[in-house]
Amino acid sequence: MNALLPNTFLKLLALCISLVLLGYLAFVSLVYGVVDTSWQTVIDAYTNFQQTNEHIVIKEVRVPRVLNAIAVGASLGIAGALLQSLTRNPVADVELFGLNAGAAFFIVVAVTFFSISSLTQFSWIAFAGAAVAGLIVYILGSFGRDGLTPVKLTLAGAAITALSSSARHGLLVLNDKALDEVLFWLSGSVGGRKLEYLLAVFPYMIVAWLAAFLLARPLYTLMMGEDVAKGLGQRTLFIKIAAGVTIVLLSGSAVAVAGPIGFVGLVTPHLARYLVGVSARWIMLFSGLLGSILLLAADIGGRFIAMPNELPIGVMTAFIGVPFFIYVARKGLERK
Secondary structure, three states, X not given: OOOOOOOHHXXXXXXXXXXXXXXXXXXHHHHOOOOOOOHHHHHHXXXXXXXXXXXXXXXXXXXXXXXXXXXXXXXXXXXXHHHHXXXXXXXXXXXXXXXHHHHHHHHHHHHHHHOOOOHHHHHHHHHHHHHHHHHHHHHHHHOOOOOOOHHHHHHHHHHHHHHHHHXXXXXXXXXXXXXXXXXXXXXXXXXXXXXXXXXXXXXHHHHHHHHHHHHHHXXXXXXXXXXXXXXXXXXXXXXXXXXXXXXXXXHHHHHHHHOOOOOHHHHHHHHHXXXXXXXXXXXXXXXXXXXXXXXXXXXXXXXXXXXXXXOOHHHHHHHHHHHHHHHHHHHHHHHO
């Protein structure tokens, strides 16, 4: 793939422009909404807090919302880039491969049967659900004479997503209390999430971001073929396990904070590759940054389209992701 930005200077320039765009979207999210404020009001909320409605909205609602969107978007974007590299599947995403559905199902089971509401426990439960779903998808995708293939992985992911979603909804129908607690969360949203939600999983996100950056080049080598990678001295099994654990940390922490949000990890790696070509670490960096931009923009759009109500952010990302998924899938079929 020829990069739109062929040299390091242009990539750095694009990085700066992306950071400026991210900052502008954060400013819009902080200042505008049902209650319009100003940048000075945002500053005063932290330097001269007066317990006014505007100050409370900024500190308790909008700042956590912005930080959650940035962190969750980056995690989903990086998870998608890792998953597409690991499986060599251009339509791979934590939503399409059942990781989000598995994490959400485990949390619903915990709420329904064990009345768990601890955020720390939610985090570990989400990690476990994503890991179990990913393992099952991998096993199902490996059946057959031809072994693991992108098509079988996609079909296995779709099956696990459908099964988890059906079981999850069945449990919620039987438990009205659990339904009230997790219904909006299951639609995917960064609204109404306290900053404590993010702080509980942020250490795992940081570790996973660093691990993804370190794994970028080994995964690129692995994409050229397992025999080639082994010939270059790579421990392929270790790389696969490390990438799998990193993906679980990213998807599980994102679900624990914002619920299952799909398609961010599908779209952003393709945009990153369009910008920087096959440069592995640049792809990982831009996947995370573009994921933050996409999720923050989707959140702003969801708030303004139906104001004073709002659309869940998962609905907004689906509007973008579904047409993109169809485009990428058709493009792959045409190449064959």
